Amino acid sequence: MKETLRLLSQVRQEGRKNLLETEAKAVCREYGIPVARTELAETQEKAAKLANEIGYPVVLKIVSPDIIHKSDVGGVAVNLKNAEEVKNAYSSIIKNVKKHNAKAKIKGILVQEMAPPSTEVIVGATKDPQFGPALMFGLGGVFVEVLKDVTFRIAPVSEEEARQMISEVKAYPLLKGYRNTPPADIDAIVKILLNTSKLVMDHPEIKELDLNPIMVYQKGAKTVDARIILE
Numbered sequence: 431m432k433e434t435l436r437l438l439s440q441v442r443q444e445g446r447k448n449l450l451e452t453e454a455k456a457v458c459r460e461y462g463i464p465v466a467r468t469e470l471a472e473t474q475e476k477a478a479k480l481a482n483e484i485g486y487p488v489v490l491k492i493v494s495p496d497i498i499h500k501s502d503v504g505g506v507a508v509n510l511k512n513a514e515e516v517k518n519a520y521s522s523i524i525k526n527v528k529k530h531n532a533k534a535k536i537k538g539i540l541v542q543e544m545a546p547p548s549t550e551v552i553v554g555a556t557k558d559p560q561f562g563p564a565l566m567f568g569l570g571g572v573f574v575e576v577l578k579d580v581t582f583r584i585a586p587v588s589e590e591e592a593r594q595m596i597s598e599v600k601a602y603p604l605l606k607g608y609r610n611t612p613p614a615d616i617d618a619i620v621k622i623l624l625n626t627s628k629l630v631m632d633h634p635e636i637k638e639l640d641l642n643p644i645m646v647y648q649k650g651a652k653t654v655d656a657r658i659i660l661e
């Protein structure tokens with residue numbers, strides 16, 4: 431709670447509403463929400479050095495208060511396998527972003543552990559004007575974007591409600607396991623829902639939160655993108 435309070439007041443002091451991905455992930459970490467290891471680089475050389483430390487493959491992402499949907503502007507490069515690929519991706523990302531918005535303020539580039547591909551889920555929170563914060567859950571990609579296969583609960587959610595949320599989406603069989611696809615770690619998702627519930631209850635100034643996506647494995651889960659917007 432302490433680190434989150436400090437970060438949120440710093441963001442407000444700077445006159446911002448959107449937390450940077452690094453800030454949103456620091457908040458998640460404090461609330462026990464697992465996140466992929468993420469470091470900030472301001473130069474190509476530093477990016478390559480961090481990638482060597484983190485271990486390949488890595489992901490590079492733009493960090494800019496002016497860019498919310500990073501992949502839409504060519505701001506994300508995944509599966510980079512060596513220092514040369516990292517340096518090349520670094521300059522292409524900067525080029526793409528500048529082409530999209532010449533005035534975008536660039537804070538640097540994130541170097542991130544690449545989470546192995548897996549079933550992607552989404553946990554979100556929005557504020558209902560009448561009922562306060564509500565949590566959202568669904569499977570990532572087409573399930574949420576095309577099929578709108580998502581479910582909501584008013585926060586705070588109990589463990590039982592969190593389990594209900596997970597089991598009531600239509601795509602649930604994909605998590606439960608089918609044929610030779612092993613079951614995903616449902617308990618890890620329950621924990622993320624409960625911790626997100628606590629986070630938004632503790633900090634009513636959070637207007638929107640998006641953990642999109644979270645990779646879920648047979649054991650454990652990892653948030654690879656986190657967005658938090660303040661009121």
Ligand code: ADP
Nearest residue numbers: 466489499500501506542543544545642654655
């Ligand atoms: P945005 O949502 O702002 O476009 P994301 O950070 O979600 O950007 O990245 C876009 C996609 O790239 C994600 O949905 C995910 O599929 C993939 N991705 C991003 N970061 C990672 C990572 N660390 N490990 C594995 N895949 C990732």
Ligand code: MG
Nearest residue numbers: 642643655656
């Ligand atoms: Mg995302």
